Amino acid sequence: MLEDMRYKKLNIFLEKFIYSLIVLNVVCLILESFKVLRIDHQNLFETIEIFSIGVFTVEFFVRLIIAEKQENKSWRTYFFSGYGLLDLLSILPFYLPLIFPFDLRMLRVLRLLRIVRIFKLGRYSKSFKTINLILKETKPELLITAFIAFILIILSSTFIFYAENEAQPDKFSSIIEALWWSLGTLTTVGADVSPITPLGKFLSALIGVIGIGFVALPTGIISSALIDKVKQDRENCHECPHCGLRAKED
Incomplete structure (x- = not known):
C-alpha cells in the first residue's frame, strides 16, 4: 500500500513537471520571436531547449519500453499511436539537423515544428482530455x-x-x-x-x-x-x- 502511494506521488510529480516543461517551451518559442530577446538570451534559450529535448527523449523511450512490456501490446502500439507520433515530432526537429544538412529555410520549418509540443498537454490536462472525448463523441x-x-x-x-x-x-x-x-x-x-x-x-x-x-x-x-x-x-x-x-x- 505504501509503495503504491509513493508510486502515485512520483507519477503526479512527473506529470506536473513535464506539464510545466511543455508550457515553458511554448513560452520560450513565443519569446524567441522577439529579435532582441533572441540575441540577448540565446544561451538561456538553448539551455532550456537542450534540457527539454533530453527530458522528452527519455520520456519517449521509457514509453516505448513500457508499451513493449504490457500484455498483448508492443512498442509499435505506442509508436504509431497519436501520442507516440506527437512525442516523436516533439524531438525530431532537434535531431534531424544533426544527421542531415539542411538549408536555412528548412531549419526554420523544423524549428516551427516545436509548436507541436503544446499538444502534449493533452496527455496531462483533464480539459484537453474532455475536449478530445467530446470531439470523438460528436x-x-x-x-x-x-x-x-x-x-x-x-x-x-x-x-x-x-x-x-x-x-x-x-x-x-x-x-x-x-x-x-x-x-x-x-x-x-x-x-x-x-x-x-x-x-x-x-x-x-x-x-x-x-x-x-x-x-x-x-x-x-x-x-x-x-x-x-x-x-x-x-x-x-x-x-x-x-x-x-x-x-x-x-
Missing part, C-alpha cells in the same frame, strides 16, 4: 456539418463566379478564385473583394445569412456535448459529508 455530427459546409462552399463559389465574372474578370477569374470569397463570406470573416452586380450583391447577402448558421451549427453541437459531459460528471460524483469535497464514484 465526430459523426461534425462530419455531416463538414460535408454540408463543403457543398455550400462549392455552390456559393459557382454562383458568385457566374454572377461576377463578366463584371470583375480579374477578381473572379475562375471558380477556384471565387473559393476564397466564399470561405470569407460563409465564415463571416469577410473577403477582400466585394460583388458589384445586383445578383452578386443578393448572393452575398444570402450567403452571409447562411454563414451565421454555418458557424453556429458545429458550435452548437460541441457546446451541447460539453454541457452533457459536465452534467454526467457531476452525477457520477458524490460529496464527502465531512470535508465537502466531491469525488467520482467507483
Whole structure:
C-alpha cells in the first residue's frame, strides 16, 4: 500500500513537471520571436531547449519500453499511436539537423515544428482530455456539418463566379478564385473583394445569412456535448459529508 502511494506521488510529480516543461517551451518559442530577446538570451534559450529535448527523449523511450512490456501490446502500439507520433515530432526537429544538412529555410520549418509540443498537454490536462472525448463523441455530427459546409462552399463559389465574372474578370477569374470569397463570406470573416452586380450583391447577402448558421451549427453541437459531459460528471460524483469535497464514484 505504501509503495503504491509513493508510486502515485512520483507519477503526479512527473506529470506536473513535464506539464510545466511543455508550457515553458511554448513560452520560450513565443519569446524567441522577439529579435532582441533572441540575441540577448540565446544561451538561456538553448539551455532550456537542450534540457527539454533530453527530458522528452527519455520520456519517449521509457514509453516505448513500457508499451513493449504490457500484455498483448508492443512498442509499435505506442509508436504509431497519436501520442507516440506527437512525442516523436516533439524531438525530431532537434535531431534531424544533426544527421542531415539542411538549408536555412528548412531549419526554420523544423524549428516551427516545436509548436507541436503544446499538444502534449493533452496527455496531462483533464480539459484537453474532455475536449478530445467530446470531439470523438460528436465526430459523426461534425462530419455531416463538414460535408454540408463543403457543398455550400462549392455552390456559393459557382454562383458568385457566374454572377461576377463578366463584371470583375480579374477578381473572379475562375471558380477556384471565387473559393476564397466564399470561405470569407460563409465564415463571416469577410473577403477582400466585394460583388458589384445586383445578383452578386443578393448572393452575398444570402450567403452571409447562411454563414451565421454555418458557424453556429458545429458550435452548437460541441457546446451541447460539453454541457452533457459536465452534467454526467457531476452525477457520477458524490460529496464527502465531512470535508465537502466531491469525488467520482467507483
